[in-house]
Amino acid sequence: MDQNQSLPTAITDLNEDSLAHCATFLNLHDIFNLATTCKYLRQAAYSESIWQRLFRERWQQLLPPLDSSVASGGARDAYLARLSALQQFKFEDPLVVDMLTEPEPYNLMLLDRDDVFVSRGSSIRMMKIPKIFGRSHSLTTLNDHNARITCMRLFPLTETSLFRSEGKKSGNFLVTSSSDHSIRLWWKGSCQKCFRGHSGPVSTLSDKLLGDGSSKVLASGGEDGTVRLWSLGSSGKRGKSALKATLHGHEKPIKLMSVAGHKTSLLVSIARDSKVRVWDVTASSTIRSSCCVGLTSLPGAPINIKCHESLLYAATSSSVVAVDLRTMQKVLTAAAYQPFLYSFEMIPSKSLICTGGRGSARLWDVRRNQDALKPEPIAELDGHRGAVNFLHMDPYKIVTGCPDNVDVNVWEADSGAHANSLSCWFTESADSSTTLSSMAVNGCRVVTACYAEDLGLLRCRDYTNASRPIVRHDEVVSKFWDSQCYDDNNNDTSDV
Template sequence: MEGESKLLASGGEDCTIRLWSMSTRAKNHPLIATFHGHEKALSFLSVAWHKSSLLVSCSKDSKVKVWDTVAPSSGSSSCVGSAHLNSNGPPIAMKCHESLCYIAAGAEVTAIDLRTMKKASVLALQNHRILSCEMMPSEWLICTGTKDRALLWDIRKAQELPNTVAEMQSNGPVTLLHLDQYKVVTGVPSDGQVHVWETRTGDSLNSLGCGEPSRLGVRSRVSAMAVDGCRIAMAGSSPEGCVLHYRDFATASAPVVSLPGKEKEVSRFWRPQEFDDSEEEEY
C-alpha cells in the first residue's frame, strides 16, 4: 500500500490484520496498528482500486471487511464496511477492480460493491465447485477450475444469458490455473503435465511435461506452477525425487502449434505483452 507513507499489511491464523511502516530502511519496521474483527483466519488481503487508503480483507468463513488505513487505530473502529457471503465453501480467490471486489467461493463468484457493501452480481456454476480461479476484470474475464474442466466466463453478460466463453476439458481436477489476455494454463497434479489454451477461443495449444518420465515409467506429478509472460516454471515429484522444470519461450524461433485450418494464424501463446501484431516475425 502506498500513500504519503508506505505500508505493508499482513494477516493470518490469529484473525488479526497488522499494518507495518515501510517508510524507513531500518531492519525492523514499526507496527502501526492492529485490526480486530474477523473470527476466522485471514485468506486474502487487497487494496481497493477506487481508493488506495482502503484495505479489503476476506476470512475463511467468507466474511469480507473494509478497513480505513488513514490514521488507523488499533481495534475494530477502523472497519468501514462488512459483508458475508453465503457460500458453501471457503474463499478460493479474491480480486479488486475499480470499486468492485470479486470473490470466488463454493460454486459462485460474487462481485461486491465496496461503496455500499452490497452484491453487484453473482456468477453461479451449477453443480461445479470451484477448485481454482483467476480473474481479469479489466478484460471482463473470469476463469474457474473445476473437477473436470476449466471454464472461461464473460462477466459482462447477464446470468441468464450464455456467458461461457470457452470450456477446456481436463482429465482431473483443475487445481492449478493461470489466466492472461493471450493464454490459459491449466494443471492437474496427477497428470504430470500442464496444458495451454488460447484465451480468445479456448483452442488447445500445447501440453508441457514436468520433467522426463522416471526409470519406472512414472511421470512426475505437478504440485505447483508459475507463469510470467514467455516463461513457465513447474515443480513436481516422482518416485525418484523432486523436480523443478523451467522453460523460457522468449527466443523460440518456430510457432508452438499450428492449428488445423489456421496455418496462417500464429498463436499468441508465450508472445510478450508488447508484441506488435503488425510484425511478421514468428516466435
C-alpha cells in the same frame, strides 16, 4: 483578432510523414498512447515505418515483412501476431532448463523475469534462469524462517523507499509470511527486514501495497484473526517500529486479502468463515484499532478474491460473485461451477474470468452474465485429470494444471481455444506417483515443479527466442510463420 496575426501551430498541422518521423523516437507504450488521442494521430501511429522499426528492434535477426507480403495492417499486424504467438507458447522450440530436486513438493512458486522463487517447508530456493542454453543455473537457499512459509509476494522497489540506500531502485523485492509468526523482506538473496507482531501464524499478505507515494503500507492477516499494517520505511533490520496498526474484527483466521481498485487505502479481507470486512487504512484512521467501513458474509468456503475498480470478485465453493464495495451489496453472480471450485483468476481489463473445477476449467465473460439468471461460460477448457488447482490468466493466455497430471495446457485468453500442451516431466507419460506440485507463469516463460517417489524436477520453458511455430494439420498456418524464421531479443512485454 488581427487578420495578420498568425494562429498558434498545433501538432495536427504537421503532415503524416513528419508525425511518423517524430514517433520513431517513442517507445511502444507511448505509441499506443498516441494512437488513442485522435483519429489523425492514430493514423500516424499506425504508420508502416514506425512498426518496421519496432519489429527490427525487438527481433533483430528477422526482417520485418514488406507491404506487399502481408495484409493491410502490414508490419503492425505482423508485430502483434508474432508477439501474441510467443505469449501463447505456440512454438515447438523454447529454451528448456531442467533442475533435479528432491522427491518432495514445492508449495509456492513465483517467477520474476530471470528469477524463480519456490518454497518448501520453511526454506526458499531462488534459481537464476540462464540466458544462454547450456549454461549452468545458480541456486540460492534462504533458510531464515523457522516454520512453514504460508505466502509469497513480489512488490516493485519503485513503490517504496525501503532500499534507497542500496543504490538505484529497480526490479522487485520478495516478501514472505510464515507459521513462525514473522514476515520477512528479501532482496538480492538475503533477508533485509523481519516484522513480528502476530500472536500466531501469519496466513496471508495483501496482493498490493496500500496507500500512495513512497510511504506505502504492507498488510498481513493471521491465524489470530487480526489484520496488521506495516510501514516499509521503518529503520532497523528487525523492524521493531514497523507495526503501524492492528485491526480487530474477524472471529476466524484470515484467509485472503486484496486492495481495492478504486481506492488504494481500502483493504478487503475474508476469513475462513467467509465473512468479508473492508478497512480504511488512511493516515487518519490507522491510529484507531478499528477502522472497518464495510462488512458482509458470503456462502461457502473462500477460494480466491480479486478487486477491480469498486467491485470485489469472490470465489467461494461453487460460484464467483461480485460485491460493490461502496454498498457491500451483491451485484451479480459472475460464474457458477458444480460441484466445487478449486481455483479462480480474472483479467479485469477484458471482463474475463476463469474458474478451475474437476476435469476442466471454464472461461466466463462478466458482461454477458450481468443480466442472466444463470451464468453460462463462453468456453470449456477440458482434457484434465483431477482438480484444476493451478491456474494462470493474463491478457494473452490461460494456463491450467492438475496435481494428478504432468501436462499443463495453454489456451487463448479471448476465445478459450487450445494453444499448446506442455509436459512437465522427463517423458510425456508418467506413473501414478508423479505429481505436479506448483506452477508459475510470467510473459513468455513458464516454470513447473513435479516430483515422484525417488526424484523431483523443476522445469523452466522460455519462449522468448522460439523460432519454430507449432504446425497443426487441422488449421491454416499464419502467413507470417510459413516464410520466415523468427528470433526475439526483448524480455519485457509488460508495456503491450
